[in-house]
Amino acid sequence: LSMKLISKSEKQASVQHSSESTKESPSQSSPKRGYPANTLRILKSWLHKHRKHPYPQDEEKAELCRKTGLSRKQLRVWFADAIRRHVHTVKKQLWKQVAEQMDHKAIQTTAEKVLMA
Numbered sequence: 001l002s003m004k005l006i007s008k009s010e011k012q013a014s015v016q017h018s019s020e021s022t023k024e025s026p027s028q029s030s031p032k033r034g035y036p037a038n039t040l041r042i043l044k045s046w047l048h049k050h051r052k053h054p055y056p057q058d059e060e061k062a063e064l065c066r067k068t069g070l071s072r073k074q075l076r077v078w079f080a081d082a083i084r085r086h087v088h089t090v091k092k093q094l095w096k097q098v099a100e101q102m103d104h105k106a107i108q109t110t111a112e113k114v115l116m117a
Helices: 008-022 037-049 058-068 072-116
Strands: none
Touching: 037 058, 037 072, 058 072
């Protein structure tokens, strides 16, 4: 057995060639990610109506599966992601409000000190 030493540039060229040969042509594009617009409309509508408690009961899950054509697992994953995104957005908004209040208090305190001086 003989071992051939390959230079770095030869190795990169080989990798580039093999990755180009596996690329699909534009007519064979990969499937689009995400759910159809109508499915998202149904799920977002339900989530908005139940934003105070965004956890569907079993009967509601069955109805949403029927309306959207999603499996129970797909529905569970979509709700978990949506709730996580919603909680992140709410936390971000709350922190922004806290920061604004802290800035307002700091400005007010500084103004009071300047006026008393």
